[in-house]
Amino acid sequence: MTAHTGTTGSPTGPVTPPPAAAPGRPDDRSPRGAGDGGSRTSRGRGTARAREGRAAWILAIPFCLLFLAFTAWPVVQSLFMSITDTRARDLRKPFSVNIIGFDNFTKALSDPIFRKAAANTAYFVLVGVPLTLVLALAAALALDKGITRFRAIFRLGFYMPVITSIVAVAVVWRFLLQDPGGLINTVLGWVGISGPNWLGDPDWSMPALIIMAAWRNFGTAMIIFLAGLQAVPAELHEAAAIDGANAWKRFRHVTLPLLRPTMLFVMVTTSIGYLQVFEEPFVMTKGGPLNSTMTVSYYTYQQFGFGNYGLASAMSYLIFVVIAIVTAIQFRLLRERT
Amino acid sequence: MSVDTAPRRVAKPRSGMVGSSQGGKWWLYVILTVALVAVVAPFVWMVLGSFKGEGELRQVPPTWLPESASLDNYTQLFDKLSFGQFFTNSIVVAVVVTIGNLVFCSMLGYALAMLDFKGKRFIFVAVMTTLMIPGVVTFVPLFVLVANAGLIDSLPGLFLPFLVSPFGVFLMRQFILGLPKDLLDAGRVDGAGELRIFWKIILPLCGPALATLGILTFLGSWNNFLWPLVVAQSEDRYTLPVALALYSTGQNSTNYGLLLAGATVVIVPILVVFLIFQKRFIEGIATTGLK
Numbered sequence: 172m173t174a175h176t177g178t179t180g181s182p183t184g185p186v187t188p189p190p191a192a193a194p195g196r197p198d199d200r201s202p203r204g205a206g207d208g209g210s211r212t213s214r215g216r217g218t219a220r221a222r223e224g225r226a227a228w229i230l231a232i233p234f235c236l237l238f239l240a241f242t243a244w245p246v247v248q249s250l251f252m253s254i255t256d257t258r259a260r261d262l263r264k265p266f267s268v269n270i271i272g273f274d275n276f277t278k279a280l281s282d283p284i285f286r287k288a289a290a291n292t293a294y295f296v297l298v299g300v301p302l303t304l305v306l307a308l309a310a311a312l313a314l315d316k317g318i319t320r321f322r323a324i325f326r327l328g329f330y331m332p333v334i335t336s337i338v339a340v341a342v343v344w345r346f347l348l349q350d351p352g353g354l355i356n357t358v359l360g361w362v363g364i365s366g367p368n369w370l371g372d373p374d375w376s377m378p379a380l381i382i383m384a385a386w387r388n389f390g391t392a393m394i395i396f397l398a399g400l401q402a403v404p405a406e407l408h409e410a411a412a413i414d415g416a417n418a419w420k421r422f423r424h425v426t427l428p429l430l431r432p433t434m435l436f437v438m439v440t441t442s443i444g445y446l447q448v449f450e451e452p453f454v455m456t457k458g459g460p461l462n463s464t465m466t467v468s469y470y471t472y473q474q475f476g477f478g479n480y481g482l483a484s485a486m487s488y489l490i491f492v493v494i495a496i497v498t499a500i501q502f503r504l505l506r507e508r509t
Numbered sequence: 510m511s512v513d514t515a516p517r518r519v520a521k522p523r524s525g526m527v528g529s530s531q532g533g534k535w536w537l538y539v540i541l542t543v544a545l546v547a548v549v550a551p552f553v554w555m556v557l558g559s560f561k562g563e564g565e566l567r568q569v570p571p572t573w574l575p576e577s578a579s580l581d582n583y584t585q586l587f588d589k590l591s592f593g594q595f596f597t598n599s600i601v602v603a604v605v606v607t608i609g610n611l612v613f614c615s616m617l618g619y620a621l622a623m624l625d626f627k628g629k630r631f632i633f634v635a636v637m638t639t640l641m642i643p644g645v646v647t648f649v650p651l652f653v654l655v656a657n658a659g660l661i662d663s664l665p666g667l668f669l670p671f672l673v674s675p676f677g678v679f680l681m682r683q684f685i686l687g688l689p690k691d692l693l694d695a696g697r698v699d700g701a702g703e704l705r706i707f708w709k710i711i712l713p714l715c716g717p718a719l720a721t722l723g724i725l726t727f728l729g730s731w732n733n734f735l736w737p738l739v740v741a742q743s744e745d746r747y748t749l750p751v752a753l754a755l756y757s758t759g760q761n762s763t764n765y766g767l768l769l770a771g772a773t774v775v776i777v778p779i780l781v782v783f784l785i786f787q788k789r790f791i792e793g794i795a796t797t798g799l800k
Contacts, residue, residue: 219697220625226703227626230616234673235632237613241651241670242639248650262653310544317537327787328545331552334783336732338750339772342757343555346765354554354571386548394791447643450734454754468645472735480649487646494643 252484259478268481275485285486287462288470294377295384295466296445303385303441304434307392312422314393315400316408326397330390337387341454344383345370370456373463380451380464388444392437399433400426435505439498446494552776559583559770566765582770590767591744592752592774599748602668602737603730609672610726611719618681619707623693633682640675652739662742671730677722684718685711720789724782731779749775 253275255268279285310329314322332340347354348369356366369379403426411421427434449468452458458465458473467490475483558566560578586592620626621633651670660666688711696706712719734750741747747755753771783790 223624224626227620227624230620234613234617237673245647245650249646313537325541328549336750336775338734338754339775342768342772343551475649483649491646
């Protein structure tokens, strides 16, 4: 503890020189290895550096090994698998597979069910992302500027669906969506609407999943919007109000431009998540009825289940490519005007 | 709606926003309350339904409060379907995964943020790149790997692939970057070894980041369902979501009371954890932007 004060410049030790004396030891200013005390020779500093490197690697090794085995290797392996005809029975003899080039990719792209799944996924993303974002932004605006009391309770309640298990949620929602007798159609009945057979009707199954996904995910986006809204200074709003801007104009011309980075972030993360939509159809509809809720991720999983590992890998890379493209486009569109 | 509010702030439509933002608008409370009820209703209905009998659950129109509340569903769940075992599996996997992430991710996060070493940049770029790769890409090879290692249907097979996460490293590195570097020099002057500095000086300061990472990891593991679904093949390896998913599509798929009780058992523990840590949790979400 004695030498401590010298380096940190803390004024506690009366014997040590004040912070101003620090420049007197020029090696204290050097970026690395300075902490070993000025008395060391340059050779001593070299070993300190080596020691630092060694320590860093000791700290890094456990992560790196696990990461190599369970993330990096599978990524590479998946790329290799996608150009082979690997099937489940090849598991034990990995050298018996044949390299078939891009056959898996062309096979996937010409498969009518895969195309249907791609269209369904697009539907889910194009409707689901705006719906989720609008709900989230509305809730965030209301909680940020509209009300002053009970904020925490509303925030907590809106966030609750996010933390719950999709499997458990599905049990409840399948029940709520029942026709007849489900809670949702009962409530719709009160206002004179006869609700559809949500999960049994190919036209309504996807909307049902989209509503459920929006319900489950808008809380995350809301929290991030709330954080973004903190950065919008109240004075700007007041100034605009004095200038005669109404609430909508203030939102449009003050809040929205300042929220653009947050918007980009939320949109990108939500889109990435929704492009991979898998759990909702898996637990709610198994892709049915009539493949109306078959998504690309779910179809990929099915191919994996059938043992078509090569084909499934190719499909997963197609998803990855689409995600990369969509993300790039969103960055372009939203960044341009900032 | 706006017609109703007009008399409350007559004569000053321009400064209305400023004035009303102090007290809040009553109709906003109404809308928000309706929305809150709509969002929370499924949970309330689930918990209430788990105490109902089969007959009452099939009633049209549905009831809210159970006519004759009973714990039958729960006793059946734990006696007949060994949900106690599934619960234990879920806890064990989630705790091991959480500890693994806290330890390994903070170690590398510290090395990346504060230390200088060969290969640092390479590791960082590699880890960050995989952050963007969707889980479905690694799924098949991961399964092949775990199968070849003979870990299918074992607890290690359930947790080993998740012991580290690129996201965890990112989170810890960003946090540790914000700590003063003087701490290191101070520790070195004191003669503390590099690892000791990490353990004794840096880690105790990482409380907020560790809490965020811990909660997010535990939650993710508890709710994780696709991986355990394919790896856990015998009943005594099931985690709660796996058991619930299989029962809700299998032989018990029409036993609604049982399923609602199962759903409650999956959701309520995590809700309790969430309510205890919610402040830190929401701060974490806001700063990291990930769930």
